Amino acid sequence: MSDYEAVIGLEVHVQLKTKSKMFTDAPYYYGAEPNTLTNPVVLGMPGTLPVLNKEAIEKTIQVGLMLGCKIPEVSKWDRKHYFYPDMPKNYQISQYDQPLCEGGAVEIEMLSASRNVMGDHREIALTRIHLEEDVGKLTHTGEMSLVDYNRAGAPLIEIVTEPDIFSPDEAFAFLTALRNNLQFAGMSDCDMEKGQMRCDANVSVRPKGSEKLGTKVELKNLNSISGVRNGLEYEIKRQIHEVKAGGIITQETRRWDADQNMTYVMRTKEEAHDYRYFPCPDLMPIRISEEWKSSLGEALPELPFDRQRRYMEDLKLPYTVTSVLCPNRDLCEFFEAALAVHNNAKGIANILVNNLLSELSEASFGDDQKQLSDLPITPEGLAELIKLVDDAVISNQIAKEVFSEMIQTGKTAGVIVDEKGLKQSSDTGELEGICADMIDANPKAVEQFKAGQEKAINAIKGGVMKATQGKANPKLVDKILREMLS
């Protein structure tokens, strides 16, 4: 296998987050009853006409700006023709030769083996991004298929990469980075299960060192980011096996079957489409001025990888923390707001990454997915909590308990600490008594410590913390124990 390499290009469809559809004012959202999000335009009724959704165009331009694409001065829409029951007009309004975005790249990270340090980064080149309309949804049952046109007309961008991806892992990293970018900027929710992000792949193999591309096969039905990786892995193996056995790869479209873990032929080149593109006479071209572009650019947030580098360099946050924090916009905004109140980046980031996320997932079930804003906690509240730790009012261990209590009750950290009497104890007299008891109770540890095993003191310390229910000031306990044992 090592003497062959794969060349992969992806076509990613992403639904934009808008309130209404691309070419008409019918609303669109996921999960509505069948055929309840339609109007005459959605159903392609005779006499209806499309009108461009400004928000969708602005979001597409923003995606282009985020990914370093060239935004042309003029862009237009074309009709792409093929018959399919989920497409009401039997043509899709798309963009052919003047898309909204050209070129550009997506920065990816190849995870390192240890996962504790940042992996290698590189850029995957894009060919273009264009804006079009989504189609309806087909459900197959027995001898018939049912058509729901709710999704028809939802704004959809198609992001096309150059054949610039060379392994299934890179494809995985590409989709992960793309999703993080788009989610962070609020362009799309990118939920593949809801069809908000869909991916087709073109893949070919060639002898290593060869410049010439092999015959490409188009892969469809890659329904998750892992599905893309698994489908590509299978298909690359299949092609290499075929070529090594002296066979020829035929240009065709294959479907990935995740259950059977294999791909099979959907259609061959002979059945290729003749799309008969021409400019949609019902839609006027748009002109994109420098002013419009720059105001859209200014509204964009920092990209997740740029933010991660900044957090690691400026705030000295560890890679593992930033890799959880940075793709999540809610978390980042919460973090920065708390940081503005109390300047302890590590303390705040740790509790967000280690405790808050698990609280969120505990509070969520099935369709009832909780957002950060659903929890009764504010950045100021979290800052107050971390400040209590930093001022040695409570210990780290108690802080976790208080945090959990804050989320359950909505009370502030100060109130909880007062009500529950959680202030750490710095009463030397009281602590000396408890320390003495614990020294008596742990003769083995005392013996080991005296014999030079430094870590043995932790067992005694643990006993003290337990006896004080975590309220003892750990630094003070350490000091008393060392004095008593010296």
Add this chain to the structure above:
Amino acid sequence: MEIYKTASQLRSALESGEVSSEEWVKQLIQRIESLDGEINSHLGLDKESALGQAKAADQRRANGESLGALDGIPISLKNNMAIKGQKLTCGSHILENFESPYDATVVEKLKAAGAVIFGRLNMDEFAMGSSNETSYFGTTRNPWNLERTPGGSSGGSAAAVAAGFCPVSLGSDTGGSIRQPASFCGVYGLKPTYGRISRYGLVAFASSLDQIGPLAREVDDLADVLTAVSGLDPKDSSSYPETVTGGSSELNGEVKPVIGVPKEFFEYPMDEEVLSSVKAAIAYYEKQGCEVREISLPNSHLSVSAYYVIATAEASSNLARFDGIRYTHRSKDAKDLMEVYFKSRGEGFGEEVKRRIILGTFALSSGYHDAYYLKAQKVRTLIREDFSKNFEDGVDLILTPTAPTTAFKIDESIQDPLTMYLNDIFTIPANLAGLPGLSVPCGASSENLPIGFQLIAPHFKEMSLLQAAKLYENGNEAHLVRPPLGN
């Protein structure tokens, strides 16, 4: 009581109390029932709805809340404009059972102006034809001579106005479909500037060429209807922001436009009687003190080719939605999805529509797109520029015949599509250039068949067209002659 009234005559009668809108609509229904059996200009008429709207208009008038020039005036529509709750067949079998769940913008505007939405008028199937012979529901006959076609594709709209079934109708014009039948039936027919009237709710034939317009028996009526239905529509991206204002009150015919007569148009073969009538009209304008100039539109001989490539290409796309899935006829014999498409469309479309779908699909198909579709679009630019040059040189209006012949016999040329297409030579250029055009009745042939001439103006200069037509109307009587229908 005189039933053969124009809209402005009817308005005076309504204002004076001579007649109510409801009585009038009843009379028209009777006239249609007694005379339209042979003419076949109607595909449908919702009597109850029309009478209800007329009654409401009478009520408003009684309350002193009249909505203006069109309040209580019945207006019939070519059946390719959507009226909520009514059939929208476009003269096609494939849409035979389709009932529109929405109103076209023109219908909304007419309703807002108080007009009574009246008959649904016959047409060539999907507006593809020049004779009304391609209608699935039978050809319409010319009120002047029942052996003749009324022209097309708005043949029903022209015949209904000529026969006095309604004072005004709306038609649509893609390559002459308002002007040519207007000329064949002896009425006025206006194709406004592309974008002047919203196309939302007009079933598309060729989207970059289609335009709705009024047909009437006097110039004033065209102005009032145009004023009511024009203007920006947020549902139609190609609609133009400015509304026509003023209506008939601004028309007096006191103008002296510079009239250009394109020499190429008079080199095409045409009936002697058409030629002499049009020449007489030119002479009339000269006599009124207008400057008449010979001009050149050197690319006009390419217009039929450019038009039929573009129009059929767009049509092949627009008609793809009629597929037997969501709202059209589905073949009973279809056993699988492919057969639903092939058989429903094969059964549902008539010959001319199929011919044009094939032609348009070919013009866009891989390998031929550039040589046909793209080339035609470039030639379209040349044709557009020909007009612009003349208007820039000081020509106000261009005068031509509307059609090379008078109304031809039914079955005469339907079997020869190319000959049929070439008959559109005088009207097509205005569509390609997006310009407003108007056919003005200017007499009849020795066989008593009407003749019309065409005026073309720069973009958005409909009022110039109407003023010039008014100037002609003031000194001529062609528009007053009625077809021999016995009453």
Add this chain to the structure above:
Amino acid sequence: MANTPDFDIDYVAKLARLDLSVEEKAQFEPQLGKIIEYFQQLGDVDTDHVEPTAHANPIYDVLREDEPQAVFEQNVAIANAPASQAGQVVVPKVIE
């Protein structure tokens, strides 16, 4: 474009999903051949420096605000469908 190109009526009819009877095909082929031959006059025109006209009157930037409006009730949406079930349009099984 000196020669009349190959006009493959079967290929085009298939693209357009249009059943043509034997008679229709026999009739259309020479008719359309004649029309396409007539179109060849376009090929003789020099359009090297001519921009195509896609819109009759050039307008730009016609955009709509992203505000959702009324929708059809489900029964209205499928009222004209030749076959429906449980609020959805029914078609013969689609084989992907």
